[in-house]
Amino acid sequence: MTVSGERSRFILDLPDPEAALALAGEAESTLHRLESLTGASLVLRGLQLVITGRSAQLERAAAVVELVRPIWQQGQAVSSVDLQAALGALEAGRGDDHAAMGEQVLARSQTGGLLRPRTLRQKQYVDAMERHDLTFALGPAGTGKTFLAAVLAVRMLTERRVERLVLTRPAVEAGERLGFLPGDLQQKVDPYLRPLYDALHSLLGPEKTATLLEKGVIEVAPLAYMRGRTLSDAFVILDEAQNTTPAQMRMVLTRLGERSRMVVTGDITQVDLPSGQLSGLLEASEVLEGVDGVAVCRLTSSDVVRHPLVQRVVEAYARRDVAPASRHVHR
Template identity: 35%
Template structure:
């Protein structure tokens, strides 16, 4: 079977700068216009700028005269990499696409490759849905970059299992004993570490989790964290994971109003003595693709609107106490001394974080590679919390299967230092819950 030819769009390289090594034995074409596009993204502190610079460095390592003619071998078991220079728009394109845009120049190169190698399958790889449709209108095969897509779209619901008609004697044992052996727990497959359960039988019920270290199914007790009390089973599980020092990586998903960020911040404040610094960060994804530059003011004034939801959650915690209480004074003092820092995620990249409690909000807007970059910043004693709602992705090139939050949850499931909970019930207000379900 002949090797395929993949033509890559700019957004694929900005999504994963290592993508050229993930396409097996197939040959890869980088249109020259893509390199022009990447040049526009090289400057800046956002993670997308980091991707552009890293790919430029990767190209610099393998660049040579052969790149434009014979291609450069990418390694054992991999195909060759070519850079294709610009081609004139064919007549079939001029009839439908009059504008001389970067996308149309990429389509012209893809059509040229298809006609030059008629016996090989040429595929345009892009994360732009509209470009995929344009390609198909010209008879070009086009696909999304799926190397890091989550295959099981229900992975986020796996953190909590509900068992009805559960053995009553086991429910009673969880209240009277340290736990029940995992070998006695009825399960169709091996239980992953830190799996949470709601076990019911009639009017009897218990919340439990799988402690892999002890080999027991243990009861989960209800905790309060810095004035915040859990209101449902998923919130109880979340605080249990957030307050467990042995769990270094936590993923909290759920729709707006389920309390993800509030619980993470409350747990952080509850354990402030265990960490040198508490960091809250979120990616800045401007609405309507408008850059921060259009906002008035200095840097802090520009990023303020994007960070406000985190300050709002801090305000909710402070409202649980009297304004003159030691808890409120401690929060104010930690903010003043930069022990509690709320900042854009781009300002964190490149740092090595030791003994930190790091909360990454809106993580559904991160790519898998960006999530990996963040996690690899974690030094000794650091705990990472990723929160987000995969139903509210603002990035135009991510979806429920390709975003970094879902990808991390899928890959980390089964690790002893990881826990995931999907919060279902909104607790912000009845109105917010109704709107979330109906609108």
């Protein structure tokens, strides 16, 4: 590091062009984002990253670059989410935990991307699924609840730790009932289960997903079809569980058989049940928290890994939801 007046300069040598491109981003957009977050100046000169700024700014920027090293060093693009998560870990004094998280690769997507938890709460969620037979994940849209569960489920299937995957969710959106939708059972169910199919396609590819569905290794069905069954040697994902009633939740939780585990995901701020109906997810997460073998993970807007705007949307609605009722009274 060199010092000139009140400003300092730090030069980081990058291993290859792929790492440099992954760190800089398209049109150096990632470097510009890091500049706005830290106040430092970042310039890529060949395979050298030059960081300049006041001492505190430089140290902050250099620390973030180091925390996301496991991503760019493997030629994987660094996103705004990755930068924000690393910066948040630094501010919370948990830089070492974040560094360890960067080494936790869960799988590789069909497009070659390395799939890993991207925030510390996501890492805690993944660790909970590994260690517990029943895991609840509550959080807003975009926090990776369903996708990370699908990643772990596919990995356990590949490692033969389970024999099948069972993916289910209640079909209550938009007030529609299955009996009134056109087509056979599969056609009726597909619109409700599309997010689960999307996750499987990104992990396995459409052809392999279709083959495993035909063989019954992967089963995708509405919640109503779980009644009366015992799900053994299976990884079960109950998605959109905020739309279950307490009776439905109790029914599906008692389906768990030997050598199986279950992950229940949902967003308690997006309940589509009739007004006044208690969400089975809310009740179960409160009743079962602290029970041996059960984990309850709560993700927040800071764990949103979609477009950065999604995080701001979630936060805006959260502020509205906690605002005094008087704000909404028209005189």
